[in-house]
Amino acid sequence: MKKVLLLSMPMGALERPSLGLSLLKARLVESGYACDVRYLAFSFAEFIGQQDYQWLCYEIPYTAFAGDWTFTQALYGERYDSDGTYIQDILREAWQLSEADIARILRIRLMVPHFMDHCLNAVPWNDYAVVGFTSTFEQNISSLALAKRIKQKYPKISIVFGGANWEGEMGQELHRKFPFIDYVCSGESEQSFPALVRRIFGRKPMNGRVNPIPGIVYRDRNKQSVSTDAAEMIRDMDALPVPDFTDYFHDLQQCTVSAPVAPTLLFETSRGCWWGAKSHCTFCGLNGGTMAFRSKSPRRALDELEHLVDRWQMTNVEVVDNILDMKYFNDMLPALARAKRSLQIFYEVKSNLSRVQVQILHDAGVSRIQPGIESLSDHVLKLMRKGTTGLRNIQLLKWAQEFGITVEWNILYGFPGETPEDYHRLLELLPAIRFLRPPCAAGPIRLDRFSPYHDAPGEFGLINIRPMKTYRYLYPFEEESLKRIAYYFDFDYEPGRDPTGYAAEVVAYVNEWRSAPRAGSLSSISRADGSLTILDTRPGATVPELRLSGLEQAAYEFCDELQRDTHIVRHLRALFPTVEFSDQQVLEFLKSLVENKLMVTDGSNYLSLALKTARVSAAARDDATTTVSGVPPRPASSYLRAELKVLQI
Secondary structure (H helix, E strand, O other): OOEEEEEEOOOOOOOOOOHHHHHHHHHHHHOOOOEEEEEHHHHHHHHHOHHHHHHHHHOOOHHHOHHHHOOHHHHHOOOHHHHHHHHHHHHHHHOOOOHHHHHHHHHHHOOHHHHHHHHHHHOOHHHEEEEEEEOOOOOHHHHHHHHHHHHHHOOOOEEEEEOHHHOOHHHHHHHHHOOOOOEEEOOOOOOHHHHHHHHHHOOOOOOOOOOOOOOEEEEOOOOOEEEOOOOOOOOOHHHOOOOOOHHHHHHHHHOOOOOOOOOOEEEOOEEOOHHHHHOOOOOOOOOOOOOOOEEOOHHHHHHHHHHHHHHHOOOEEEEOOOOOOHHHHOOHHHHHHHHOOOOEEEEEOOOOOOHHHHHHHHHHOEEEEEOOOOOOOHHHHHHHOOOOOHHHHHHHHHHHHHOOOEEOOEEEEOOOOOOHHHHHHHHHHHHHHOOOOOOOEEEEOOEEOOOHHHHOHHHHOEEEEEEOOOHHHHOOOOHHHHHHHOOEEEEEEOOOOOOOOOOHHHHHHHHHHHHOOOOOOEEEEEOOOOOEEEEEOOOOOOOOEEEEOHHHHHHHHHOOOOEEHHHHHHHHHHHOOOOOOOHHHHHHHHHHHHHOOOEEEOOOEEEEOOEEOOOOOHHHHHOOOOOOOOOOOEEOOOOOOHHHHHOOO
16 A cells, blocks of 8 residues: 655754644554655755755745745746846845845755755655645745646645645635645644545545545546635544654754754644633734634643653653643643653743742743733733733743743734834833843734734724735735735735834834843842842942832832732731831832832832842851842831932932
8 A cells, every 4th residue: 555745845944843744644643544754854954054954944034935935946937037026126125135145045046956856856756645745934835846746747646735824715725826736734634634545545536526524625527626614623632643753853863964953842732822712912813713722631731741752852842832721730730840850841821920830830841931922011912902911021021030931022013003102111111121031023013814903904904905025926826816825914004003113212222132131130139137138230220239128128029929009008008007107108119119120110000120039148147237249238218208219329
C-alpha cells in the first residue's frame, strides 16, 4: 500500500516542528495508514545558508512577504514588470530596505530553481498516494510551486492543502485559482483529513457522487471547485493523539546547517479563546471560525507534557494555546511544580493574574509569557475590548519581573476612537516604569481577516478595506479574488477619525527605552525591625533611599496590588483604629508617592511600583539602620501628615 506524505516548506520555522502535521501523522497511524513528514525547509536552509534563512524569516518585515516572493518565479515564471515593481514599491519605498538587503533577497531567489529540482529528485514520490502541504505565514508560494511540479510529473498523486492560510474563504479561492490542487482541508482537520485519506485509498474520491466530508473543498465531475460545510470542531481535546515529532528531529539531525538551531517542543493544551468568546478583541483575527474555548483535562495535559519532555529530552517548551485555561492554576500547574522538572515554558495568558498565580507560573517552570498587553491606556484598552486596565497591565509586568518571568508585550496604536490625550497620559506614565521590561515593539494596528475590524469595519469608522498591497505581487489575480485570498488588509479611517500621529512621541520613547532597556531599579526590602526600605537607583531618583513604617508602610504594601483610594483609607483605619488621620492626608501622601514615581495612579486606583527583593542578610538585620550603601535611609514620618505630600524632599 502506498503512503501519505505531509510537507512543511519554506519559510517554516527551523526551530519548531509543525504541530498540525505531527498530530495528523499520529492520527493516520492510529487509523492504519503509513505516513511520513518531511521538513523541506531544512533543505532550503542548506541551499541558501542557515543565516540567510533565519534572516529572511525574522529580520525582514513579515508583511513584505519577501520569503513568499522569492518563490513566485518558480510558480508563475518570469514576470519582469511585476518583480521590478515589487522591489521598488515594497522593498525600497514601503520598507526602505537597503540595496545590500535587496541584493541579498535576489541572491536567495536565484537558489530557488535548484531547490525545486532537489525536491523532485530527493523524495520517492511514487511511494505516495497523497501529498499534503501545511501553510502558515510565508509558506504558501513555495508550497504551491512544488505542488504544481508534483502534479505535472505525478498526476495520480492527490494534492491536499491545509493550514491557517487555507481557512474558510481563503482556501476556497486558492482552490479555484490553482487547478493542480485536488483538496483543501479548512479548519480543524484531525477528523476531516483522515476521512479524506480513507476515501482516496478506498478509491471513492469526493466528486459529488458520495456524501461530502465537512471541511473539505473538492472538485466535482465538471472540475468545478465545491465547498462543503465547516469542519467539525474538536470538542474532546483529550481524544487528540500525542503529536509525533519523530520526522522533525530526524530532519533536524540530518540537516548540515542546523547546528545553530535551538529546537523547542510544541505543546497544546487548549483551542479557541475563552475571553474572545465573551468579548472578541477588535483587532484579533486568531481562531477563525473556532473561537469556542476547549481544553484538555489537567491530568491529560500533564501526562502529555511529561511524555514529550521524556521522549525528546528537552526542557524548552512552547505552548501554542491562545490563552491559558484558568483552571490549570488549581491542578495542572501546581502538579507540574511538584514534579520539579526545571522546564522553560512559554504560555499566552491574560494580564489580570494575581500575585499568587504569577508565583504558580514561576514554580511550574513558566519562564516566558505573552499576556496580551497592547497598551497601558485605559481608554485605548477599552477600544480594543481587552477587559483590563493599564494599571493591571503594569501590575503584571512588575510581578513577572519579581519572579524572573520574561514578558513579551507591545504597544499598539491607531485604534479608531483614540485621542491625543490618551498618548499624552501614556507619555507621563512611562518614565515611572522605565525600570521594568520594555515593550518588544510599538507599532500600528493591523487589520486581519476574522477580526471584528474586518467583519464589521463600518461599526468602527474604517473604510476602503482592501488587500494589503503586497498581495498583488504574490497572486496575479483580480482585486475581488485577492480580497478572498488575503489575510492582511489595508484600510482608511472615516473623515475625522484618523488618529495618525497621536502616538509619535510614545513610539519614539519606546524605541529609546528598548535601546537602553535597564534604567536603574526600584526595589523594597523588609528590614529586621519590621520597617520597609525603598531603594531607587533610577536616573533622576528624588529619594534614593526611603524608610517607611506604620501607616505609610501599610499603605505602600497594601498597594502592591492595585487598590482604590477609598479601600486604602478603609484598610488603614482597620489596621490603626486609634490613630487619627483624615482621608485627605492619605490622598496627599499617595499623591506624593506618585509624584516621586514610587507609585502610579489612574486618578482613583493606586499601585506601588517597587519590586519586592529577598530579605536582607543576617548582618543587615542586626543593623537595621544601615542600608546597602551604608547610609541610613531617610524616614518619611511616623504617621501621615499633609505636609509630607513631597516626602520631605
